[in-house]
Amino acid sequence: MKVVVDYDLCEANAVCMQHAPKVFRVEEDDTLTVLLEDVPAEEQESAREAERLCPRQAIRLTD
Numbered sequence: 178m179k180v181v182v183d184y185d186l187c188e189a190n191a192v193c194m195q196h197a198p199k200v201f202r203v204e205e206d207d208t209l210t211v212l213l214e215d216v217p218a219e220e221q222e223s224a225r226e227a228e229r230l231c232p233r234q235a236i237r238l239t240d
Protein backbone atom coordinates (compact mmCIF):
# COMPACT_ATOMS: atom_id res chain seq x y z
CA MET A 178 0.00 0.00 0.00
CA LYS A 179 1.25 3.45 -0.94
CA VAL A 180 0.24 6.87 0.36
CA VAL A 181 -0.46 9.75 -1.97
CA VAL A 182 -1.25 13.16 -0.52
CA ASP A 183 -2.77 15.99 -2.50
CA TYR A 184 -0.82 18.86 -0.98
CA ASP A 185 -3.11 21.40 -2.65
CA LEU A 186 -5.97 20.09 -0.51
CA CYS A 187 -4.04 19.44 2.70
CA GLU A 188 -4.43 22.13 5.34
CA ALA A 189 -1.95 20.59 7.81
CA ASN A 190 -4.50 20.15 10.59
CA ALA A 191 -2.73 16.97 11.75
CA VAL A 192 -5.80 14.73 11.92
CA CYS A 193 -3.84 12.07 10.02
CA MET A 194 -0.93 12.35 12.43
CA GLN A 195 -3.25 11.71 15.37
CA HIS A 196 -4.44 8.48 13.81
CA ALA A 197 -1.27 7.27 12.10
CA PRO A 198 1.74 9.01 13.67
CA LYS A 199 4.19 6.56 12.15
CA VAL A 200 2.97 7.42 8.67
CA PHE A 201 2.23 11.18 8.84
CA ARG A 202 3.96 14.05 10.56
CA VAL A 203 2.97 17.71 10.52
CA GLU A 204 6.07 19.84 10.94
CA GLU A 205 6.43 22.98 13.00
CA ASP A 206 6.19 25.05 9.83
CA ASP A 207 2.78 23.47 9.08
CA THR A 208 3.87 21.23 6.27
CA LEU A 209 3.00 17.57 6.08
CA THR A 210 5.64 14.89 5.75
CA VAL A 211 4.76 11.35 4.74
CA LEU A 212 7.13 9.22 6.81
CA LEU A 213 6.27 5.89 5.23
CA GLU A 214 5.20 6.15 1.60
CA ASP A 215 5.18 2.37 1.44
CA VAL A 216 2.91 1.52 4.35
CA PRO A 217 3.92 -1.68 6.15
CA ALA A 218 1.22 -4.19 7.06
CA GLU A 219 1.08 -3.20 10.71
CA GLU A 220 0.36 0.44 9.84
CA GLN A 221 -2.26 -0.11 7.16
CA GLU A 222 -5.28 -0.01 9.44
CA SER A 223 -4.12 3.29 10.94
CA ALA A 224 -3.43 4.69 7.48
CA ARG A 225 -6.94 3.73 6.34
CA GLU A 226 -8.37 5.49 9.37
CA ALA A 227 -6.37 8.61 8.51
CA GLU A 228 -7.60 8.46 4.92
CA ARG A 229 -11.20 8.12 6.10
CA LEU A 230 -10.98 10.92 8.65
CA CYS A 231 -8.96 13.51 6.73
CA PRO A 232 -11.34 16.46 6.65
CA ARG A 233 -9.97 17.59 3.29
CA GLN A 234 -9.98 14.14 1.67
CA ALA A 235 -6.37 14.79 0.74
CA ILE A 236 -5.12 11.25 1.38
CA ARG A 237 -5.33 8.47 -1.16
CA LEU A 238 -4.12 4.94 -0.53
CA THR A 239 -3.26 2.73 -3.45
CA ASP A 240 -2.59 -1.01 -3.54
Ligand code: SF4
Nearest residue numbers: 187188190191193231
Ligand atom coordinates in the same frame (compact mmCIF):
# COMPACT_ATOMS: atom_id res chain seq x y z
S1 SF4 B 1 -5.63 14.99 7.85
FE1 SF4 B 1 -5.65 15.59 5.70
S2 SF4 B 1 -5.69 17.80 5.71
FE2 SF4 B 1 -5.05 17.12 7.74
S3 SF4 B 1 -2.83 17.13 7.70
FE3 SF4 B 1 -3.50 15.08 7.17
S4 SF4 B 1 -3.62 15.06 4.92
FE4 SF4 B 1 -3.55 17.19 5.58
